[in-house]
Amino acid sequence: MRCIFSGKVASGGEVARLAIALSRIFSPSIAYPVNSGRCAINIALLSFSRKKPERKDVIVPAYVCPSVVDIVRESGFNPVSCEVGIDLNLSLAALSTALTVNTLAVIAPHMYGCPARIDEIEKLCRTSGIFLIDDAAQVIGIVHHGKMLGTFGDIGILSFAQSKSVVTGIGGSGGALLINNSDFDEEIRLDCNRLSPPPHRLAMFSYFLWNCIWGSHTGNSGYYFTRIREALGLKSSQIRINARISNLDAGIAIAQIERLETMQRTRIDKIESYYRAAMKFNNLHFPQYAPGRYLARIMLELPMPVDIEALRSMLKRRGINTRPGYLVQAVDHGHANERCLLEVPSGKEIGDIEAFDICAIISGALDALHCPSSIGP
């Protein structure tokens, strides 16, 4: 509210405050706030390419947010899909055979906050002379083997978009570059200083509040809001440009970062509730669970084959809103392992009883759809 009423939406002092807050969390890495994770990946890949211009391949996991694959391509590189393990993160064995003399970099995300084997991936990349992006878009403030996720490899990236750990809005609402290898300090500081403040953030923020935060009250009126957005001329291409983070989004990010630990603790309780519940049903599996582990989203794995849309509409009729996982990208050799993941609700209302009821309803719906009665071997 302070940013809005003082008229400091696009730029202002919050941006520098955010840079300081992030640099403190990720010390000794230096943080540069930008307007999206995609912007951070783009800047990182271009600076890698200046050092090894003949290399064009960038390895991405077979299971990843499609915008990662898109930005690799839009930056002028070839995305190369690499198999993932049970935990939905890069498989170390598959990665070591995927590296070639054309590999510029590896992008290693921590899917839904579940830590990848990033220290081993870092070692592998370093000995092979390949750059590494520690993609912590979905997870902020989690330590893995004594080091903060995001600080492994050459450059780390963060995102503050919807369904990440820190959420400031949608459509370019924020992110950051973390410089972990000081060889990149100078040029990335210059790249980031050259970025201009982002346009249209107040309109995007209202759009976010209306459709995402107040969605249960505003219902379908979001449709009309989309029309208004179009009338204002806010095309997604304008929202996707590389820019600094706005003062407004930076202020929101700071407020959330201040209560990150509380947010993480309440989420871990819900994760434990779902784990205890899912264990009671043979046709539900929680592949990313580990005791005390934080996850940005709770993804249950379902037996294949399953008609996921039929299942989701059955659940919706019972008042349970779910989201499907990503599709697995084709892996060059062999076949990508077909898997089906479903995100379950993890809002304020979820406790032991609610998690059990939701699991029981999903399990029963799978039976009604004649799905296999247990997850394969």
Ligand SMILES: *Cc1c(COP(=O)(O)O)cnc(C)c1O
């Ligand atoms: C969301 C996401 C990104 C991109 O972040 P944006 O801010 O949406 O551009 C990159 N990597 C991963 C793993 C993500 O989940």
